[in-house]
Amino acid sequence: MSIYDKSFVTVLAVxxxxxxxxxxxxxxxxxxxxxxxxxxxATLASEELWLAANAHFGRGLIAASLCGAALAAGAYLLRxxxxxxxxxxxxxxxxxxxxxxxxxxxxxxxxMERSGAR
Numbered sequence: 001m002s003i004y005d006k007s008f009v010t011v012l013a014v015x016x017x018x019x020x021x022x023x024x025x026x027x028x029x030x031x032x033x034x035x036x037x038x039x040x041x042a043t044l045a046s047e048e049l050w051l052a053a054n055a056h057f058g059r060g061l062i063a064a065s066l067c068g069a070a071l072a073a074g075a076y077l078l079r080x081x082x083x084x085x086x087x088x089x090x091x092x093x094x095x096x097x098x099x100x101x102x103x104x105x106x107x108x109x110x111x112m113e114r115s116g117a118r
Contacts, residue, residue, distance in 0.1 A: 011093060021036075022058040025057055038056075060102075064098045
């Protein structure tokens with residue numbers, strides 16, 4: 001199995017796991033808790049904000065996972081990178097979209113706080 005194969009399979013597996021984690025959040029099925037969800041002081045203080053923020057984050061994480069998988073598929077099929085860059089590139093493909101989803105949700109929470117939604 002080549003480094004391209006291993007990287008592609010890893011990204012697909014991680015993306016699938018993130019989607020499985022994100023779906024209950026997007027569907028507002030996860031109550032406030034100490035472990036699972038988009039945890040900030042604001043979201044933990046309000047059930048309404050917790051559900052809204054986690055739905056937002058869940059949708060973003062699903063989109064990020066699909067984006068990462070699509071980028072990995074492109075890199076796998078086109079092989080534009082030398083083998084030694086494939087692993088760092090796939091880490092980037094998984095991490096950056098998820099980080100953007102988290103930052104967008106943080107911005108969403110702050111906007112909700114400013115608007116007085118609690």
